[in-house]
Amino acid sequence: MEKWPEPWYTVPGDAAGGDSGRNTVKKAFVTSLPVMAGYIVLRIGFGILLRNAGYGLPYAFAMAALIYAGSMQYVGIGLITGGASVITAALTTLMVNARHLFYSISMTGHYQHAGKYKPYMIFALTDETYSLLCDGKTPAGEDPDRYRFLVSLFNHCYWILGCTLGSLLGAVLPFSTAGIEFSMTALFVASFTEQWLNSRDHLPALTGIFSTLLCLLLFGPDRFLIPAMLLITLILSLLRVRKEGQP
Amino acid sequence: MNAPVLIAVMAAVTALLRFLPFLLFKRKTPPFIAALSRVLPPAIIGMLVVYCLKDVRFAAAPYGLPECAAAAGVAVVQKLKRNTLLSILAGTLLYMLLIRAVG
Numbered sequence: 001m002e003k004w005p006e007p008w009y010t011v012p013g014d015a016a017g018g019d020s021g022r023n024t025v026k027k028a029f030v031t032s033l034p035v036m037a038g039y040i041v042l043r044i045g046f047g048i049l050l051r052n053a054g055y056g057l058p059y060a061f062a063m064a065a066l067i068y069a070g071s072m073q074y075v076g077i078g079l080i081t082g083g084a085s086v087i088t089a090a091l092t093t094l095m096v097n098a099r100h101l102f103y104s105i106s107m108t109g110h111y112q113h114a115g116k117y118k119p120y121m122i123f124a125l126t127d128e129t130y131s132l133l134c135d136g137k138t139p140a141g142e143d144p145d146r147y148r149f150l151v152s153l154f155n156h157c158y159w160i161l162g163c164t165l166g167s168l169l170g171a172v173l174p175f176s177t178a179g180i181e182f183s184m185t186a187l188f189v190a191s192f193t194e195q196w197l198n199s200r201d202h203l204p205a206l207t208g209i210f211s212t213l214l215c216l217l218l219f220g221p222d223r224f225l226i227p228a229m230l231l232i233t234l235i236l237s238l239l240r241v242r243k244e245g246q247p
Numbered sequence: 248m249n250a251p252v253l254i255a256v257m258a259a260v261t262a263l264l265r266f267l268p269f270l271l272f273k274r275k276t277p278p279f280i281a282a283l284s285r286v287l288p289p290a291i292i293g294m295l296v297v298y299c300l301k302d303v304r305f306a307a308a309p310y311g312l313p314e315c316a317a318a319a320g321v322a323v324v325q326k327l328k329r330n331t332l333l334s335i336l337a338g339t340l341l342y343m344l345l346i347r348a349v350g
Contacts, residue, residue: 034335059250066258076257080250089253093260100261102291104268106284111269122265127295132331134288179343185299185314186321186338192296193325193334195289204286208293221301225294232290233283240282 024142028150035128038183040162047166053081057167064163103130110136117149124152131191207235309349317342
């Protein structure tokens with residue numbers, strides 16, 4: 001993969017000739033658009049819930065900026081209002097967010113040349129950002145690391161915006177947005193379809209679906225993610241070992 | 248425990264989970280991990296699709312039909328147009344219409 005030269009600062013438009021800096025921003029923005037609607041509206045719901053629990057704007061902002069993980073933030077409301085201990089909070093976070101380990105493992109290759117962008121990009125690797133970036137494809141002619149950094153950054157901004165907006169709006173919404181949370185599901189289905197169309201080997205995708213379904217049935221909706229990840233890892237490892245063994 | 252402390256704990260553990268693989272595999276990614284990281288994404292996205300649908304009640308009306316129909320819609324539009332944003336908009340709109348139709 002090409003390593004772009006790194007000046008100690010970057011000014012949009014100066015490296016690689018012409019408008020490339022601004023172009024990257026624009027393309028990253030367009031890529032992040034599907035996430036924007038879902039994030040902003042979903043996060044408003046979180047902000048409202050948090051406000052109703054008695055915690056206002058600074059808390060909404062802090063959780064959005066620092067934790068930046070959807071399901072965990074919702075669970076977090078419960079932990080805070082219930083006065084949970086540090087240990088409980090730590091263990092719960094570990095369980096709920098363990099899948100982020102896998103996101104990071106998947107991105108070690110893509111992120112290895114990201115240089116100064118890397119720490120933030122790792123920090124900002126959420127479900128949705130992962131699904132937008134995990135295929136490793138970036139627009140031709142743009143710096144892939146800056147592009148991925150910008151997508152991560154935009155998503156984080158929408159997130160913070162949604163959470164704080166929700167906190168401000170309280171319980172007042174001008175129209176019924178029932179069902180808009182489906183945008184998250186839609187994002188994953190679209191991403192899944194795209195990956196399917198791009199690959200000849202559908203075994204990993206099928207492994208993911210069926211392993212997870214199995215674990216959902218065996219362990220129930222609250223506990224199935226970690227077994228699912230373990231099962232997926234096991235099956236994919238076995239498949240690879242078998243593949244290696246063939247001439 | 249008060250809220251700021253808990254928020255800090257949740258943030259720290261989450262960040263730790265995200266950074267750990269990058270810290271462990273600093274110099275060179277073991278080939279096994281590299282290979283795994285190539286096949287994991289489609290599997291994980293599959294996992295996430297199931298995760299999003301985990302609370303759908305297929306045994307009771309409307310039997311998960313809005314979700315299935317809307318998800319199918321997303322897949323169809325994606326195949327036809329290869330445009331993620333469009334697929335999501337179409338599927339979400341379809342879902343919002345369907346739950347109002349059956350609700």
